[in-house]
Amino acid sequence: MLDSLQPAANNRRIEALLLHRELEEFNSAYAAALDEQRLTDWAEMFTVDAFYIVISRENADRGMPVGLIYCENQGMIFDRAFAHEKTEMFAPRYLRHIIGNLQVLGEEPNGDIRARANYVVIQVLFDRPEAKLHQVGVYYDKFRRVGDQLKLAERRCVYDNLLVDNALCLPV
Amino acid sequence: MLKNFHDGLATASCMTSQKVTWQKVASLDVLRDGEAIGIDIAGTTIALFRLGDEVHATSGICSHEFGVLADGFIEPADGTVECPLHQALFDIRTGKAQCAPATADLNVYPVRIDGSDILIDAACVQRANEATLATTAAPAAAREPAAVPGLAGAGHGRIQNANPASDGAATFTRQYVWPDDDLSVIPDWVYTDKLVYDREVERIFHGRTWNYVALEAELPSTGDFIRSNVGPTPVVVARAADGSINVFENRCMHRAAEFCRELSGTAKEFICPYHQWTYDLRGNLIGIPFRRGIGGKGGMPADFKLQDHNLRRLNVTSHRGVVFASYADEIESFADYLGPEVLREFEATFDGRKLNVLGHYRHSLPGNWKLYHENLKDPYHATLLHTFLVTFGLLVAGNRSLMLTDGSGRHGVMASAKSDAKSVSGDAKKEMRNFQEGFTLREPRLMDYVEEFDSPWSVTMATIWPNLILQREMNTLGIRQIVPTGPHEFIMKWTMFGFEGDDEAMTRHRLRQGNLMGPAGFLGLEDNEAIKFVQDGMQRVPGGKHLVKLDPQTPAGTTDTLISEAAIRAMYRHWRHEMGL
Numbered sequence: 001m002l003d004s005l006q007p008a009a010n011n012r013r014i015e016a017l018l019l020h021r022e023l024e025e026f027n028s029a030y031a032a033a034l035d036e037q038r039l040t041d042w043a044e045m046f047t048v049d050a051f052y053i054v055i056s057r058e059n060a061d062r063g064m065p066v067g068l069i070y071c072e073n074q075g076m077i078f079d080r081a082f083a084h085e086k087t088e089m090f091a092p093r094y095l096r097h098i099i100g101n102l103q104v105l106g107e108e109p110n111g112d113i114r115a116r117a118n119y120v121v122i123q124v125l126f127d128r129p130e131a132k133l134h135q136v137g138v139y140y141d142k143f144r145r146v147g148d149q150l151k152l153a154e155r156r157c158v159y160d161n162l163l164v165d166n167a168l169c170l171p172v
Numbered sequence: 173m174l175k176n177f178h179d180g181l182a183t184a185s186c187m188t189s190q191k192v193t194w195q196k197v198a199s200l201d202v203l204r205d206g207e208a209i210g211i212d213i214a215g216t217t218i219a220l221f222r223l224g225d226e227v228h229a230t231s232g233i234c235s236h237e238f239g240v241l242a243d244g245f246i247e248p249a250d251g252t253v254e255c256p257l258h259q260a261l262f263d264i265r266t267g268k269a270q271c272a273p274a275t276a277d278l279n280v281y282p283v284r285i286d287g288s289d290i291l292i293d294a295a296c297v298q299r300a301n302e303a304t305l306a307t308t309a310a311p312a313a314a315r316e317p318a319a320v321p322g323l324a325g326a327g328h329g330r331i332q333n334a335n336p337a338s339d340g341a342a343t344f345t346r347q348y349v350w351p352d353d354d355l356s357v358i359p360d361w362v363y364t365d366k367l368v369y370d371r372e373v374e375r376i377f378h379g380r381t382w383n384y385v386a387l388e389a390e391l392p393s394t395g396d397f398i399r400s401n402v403g404p405t406p407v408v409v410a411r412a413a414d415g416s417i418n419v420f421e422n423r424c425m426h427r428a429a430e431f432c433r434e435l436s437g438t439a440k441e442f443i444c445p446y447h448q449w450t451y452d453l454r455g456n457l458i459g460i461p462f463r464r465g466i467g468g469k470g471g472m473p474a475d476f477k478l479q480d481h482n483l484r485r486l487n488v489t490s491h492r493g494v495v496f497a498s499y500a501d502e503i504e505s506f507a508d509y510l511g512p513e514v515l516r517e518f519e520a521t522f523d524g525r526k527l528n529v530l531g532h533y534r535h536s537l538p539g540n541w542k543l544y545h546e547n548l549k550d551p552y553h554a555t556l557l558h559t560f561l562v563t564f565g566l567l568v569a570g571n572r573s574l575m576l577t578d579g580s581g582r583h584g585v586m587a588s589a590k591s592d593a594k595s596v597s598g599d600a601k602k603e604m605r606n607f608q609e610g611f612t613l614r615e616p617r618l619m620d621y622v623e624e625f626d627s628p629w630s631v632t633m634a635t636i637w638p639n640l641i642l643q644r645e646m647n648t649l650g651i652r653q654i655v656p657t658g659p660h661e662f663i664m665k666w667t668m669f670g671f672e673g674d675d676e677a678m679t680r681h682r683l684r685q686g687n688l689m690g691p692a693g694f695l696g697l698e699d700n701e702a703i704k705f706v707q708d709g710m711q712r713v714p715g716g717k718h719l720v721k722l723d724p725q726t727p728a729g730t731t732d733t734l735i736s737e738a739a740i741r742a743m744y745r746h747w748r749h750e751m752g753l
Contacts, residue, residue, distance in 0.1 A: 082611070091705075166700050167697040
């Protein structure tokens, strides 16, 4: 129930819920692009100056910067999309990205929205019955409004399973 | 008084001048007069006999068929044992075959009695075992271990895969035959067989090799430690108060618990969490709780000495800040181990600047560990598998390159110099079916090469036997440590680094270029996938073999063409020698 005596507070709550809902929809669209291996669409979801990294929790906790994937701008994200789609050799597979436990953490001075969400990537190879949990971790994000669209200005994917199962053939 | 029966006893396989390693194998209490027991030393079955106050040791298995001699009929008056299977008769003291169906003698091993302990010369057992392996797959009767002192030139081996505890009917012997003694054909069992793998651990990773364990930059201060491995065996690398770097097994001397669980850290001492046995930074046992019991009851035996139960310590060396360990106490210096040419490449990368560790990758890889060495001794694959390299002009078939091999064949360096994609000839493009023209990177800095090394090569990949890959892919630098976990899988731990003095831009450049390598790297992921495909292919077709015939002009060793497998052949020349296969 909305309390009619506190319209300003109610408006803030409604705005927070709308933002939360908007980020969840963004993450669902992000997961769908990766699951369907539409990597150019995936790359379009970042800002031009975006930072995107897939980094082990081991490195992140120790302040070491090495990432499995390390993109300093959207150009590098596009290059990776191109490489995966056009040059990379790997066994065909299906992936399923599940994103949940979204939390909006606050706002940066420049208006970027800080958020985090847990993620799970499940991988199926065509010649094995099991769907294996390929990666589990947390997205630490900065979202930005560009025109009427929401984009990722930063996504740091910090994964818990330090020992990667053979290879990470598609983005997280 | 029991007598020792090793002095002057000329056994079939042991010369008195050779190394002796006394190993306690049983207590006299369990070996009664006129009886025998079977024991196992490193996979070799031995029969122990007691004849009055004498104890003797012979081969545990009849030289005729798989009869377990400890179950045989002993005639103390004659000093003989009769095989329970076909009644072959042997002299227990000399091993001599006395009657058909046996025609070959048993091996006899030196025995020593120490108090109530029976000790056997394990080194002698191992030598006898090696000699047996080196003989051709002839009938047992033809085996003459004494006549085959070494392994060199042995083109044909066998490993007895038998369970001495089971009854004789469960015998299973497998043949390990290298096809036609030809290095250009590699049999699949080299990559898939558990017994071969076990032997690799014993002879290679735990043998006379220097195994990478850490960078000194990971252990700058007293008490700093990291968990590492030598072969599959977990070890701890720790810096002690005197500045020394110590490597010891991560296995408590009490109940074998792998006591150190953190990937790295800083400690004053190591305490096994199970019963609080405590070791210092050099691996010495310095305390155990309730050693003298409570109220005069319980506790350790009165003669228990802490210093007899230090952790198993390994031999350690360090070169330009890179730390290596060995199970062998007597081994050449690291410089001699690499040989001058590979050492030069090693020192071109580790050029004296202090290292700055940037982070790790870790991944499993479902393939045999040697395939990883081979992949980096196989320059042929680079332009064919790695389309990215060709598309963006880092490496093309006409590049200046070298596939270097050391004198022993075990180490290698694959080196190439970057050139411009535009210069690729039409012929070369036609052969590289993945060649794609006209693509450019949106972030071309990925492929920049900042010259920082005293080397004509922009890329070198060094394979340092048995567990280290040293990556210098332009400016992205890394150590890859192989941790085998069985014939079908290994774990790879990467340590990426730069140098003290790198500015922010250089560090970023190294990280950016790091996208080429690692388990998500444009090249790295393809290598991992390809190696997996090879292991899959072997497991699903039994009895197969591989071809490594490229570049026959170079039988095995250094070559300056990319279209070559000579370095793989050189590696297997060495491997066969070490393995006796």
